[in-house]
Amino acid sequence: MPAKNSFSIRSAQSSALALFAGLLLSACAGTSTGSSAINPVNWITPYKIDVIQGNFVSSEQVALLKAGMTRPQVKEVLGTPLITSIFHADRWDYVFTFKRQGVQSQSYRYSVFFKGDRLESFSGDDMPSESEFITRLDNQRKLGKVPALQATPEQLKAAEAQRGAKPAVQAAPLAAPAGAQAATYPPLERPAQ
Template identity: 70%
Template sequence: MSANHHYSIQTASIVLACAVLASCSSAINPVNWVTPYKVDVIQGNFISSEQVEQLRPGMSRDQVRAVLGTPLMASLFHADRWDYVFTLKRQGVDSQTYKYTVFFNGDQLERFAGDAMPSEAEFIAKLDNKRKLGKVPPLEATEEQLKAAEKPSAAKPAAGSAAAVAAPPASPQTTVYPPLESPKQ
């Protein structure tokens, strides 16, 4: 068998192995087992349905800014229009974009329109990323825990008692350590 024939068989085997690996489904392909972490990208002003409910025609620009925040886009050519745009990009989920526009007549809010905005609870539920870290402990103390915390310990006298005033403070024990450096000769 000649050397050229040996190299052509080796090359054909490598090409065939690559083709077989490339044709495997994503479940079998080891390249797809590890995916890089991709950060959620949140851009713009999120406006909740609760904020939209607070808008009333006749509000001043400052009042609208207090409710919705500073607009993402305020054009010099459209001074009576503020655009609020919010985009959420997450790994494995289609990009979501919400737009809301408020129109002014002078300094007064004339009208407002845009996409149906989610409530704050709905938005937070969208951010939930299926990773459950365990049950959240209760953040309130029970009545028994509050009563136990109120009781002074028997070893410690009350602040105004004679035993607390008469007893001198305990002196801490001092420990002597050798010097860090050797004495100079």
């Protein structure tokens, strides 16, 4: 009898293996049909990092722009433009994209136009403020408890009392040993002759 049981276990294992292989093959074959909900291969997705590209321009920076500014002044306010073209020397483009897994990608574009060396006009997307943009970056991950960054009046009083109880140790300036001469170094360049 023991020989018959080992044969039936092997038969069950091989049929289970064949069934599993058939499921895998059908999953691979189903990738081209567009049935991604049924396909177990699509259930597992790799981690995709956040991709931030370009120069972020905030609404506060745009508010500082005034017609008649020079190119260096505009560069100081908005930063170095992402796109400059020799064919359009009087136009600077600032492009910013932000892509995150599971969230619709964000894209902003702003252009400034010059006449000669002076800013003539500027236009583009409605830019978010810096605080609005930071709230969009928040990915809702809670990595740990963040301590309060401001001391309460009680904590300040306790710190003052502790500081008063222990006098701060003042280090005396280092003095050269007695009889030591000041160090002299040769010049870095040869004297001109």
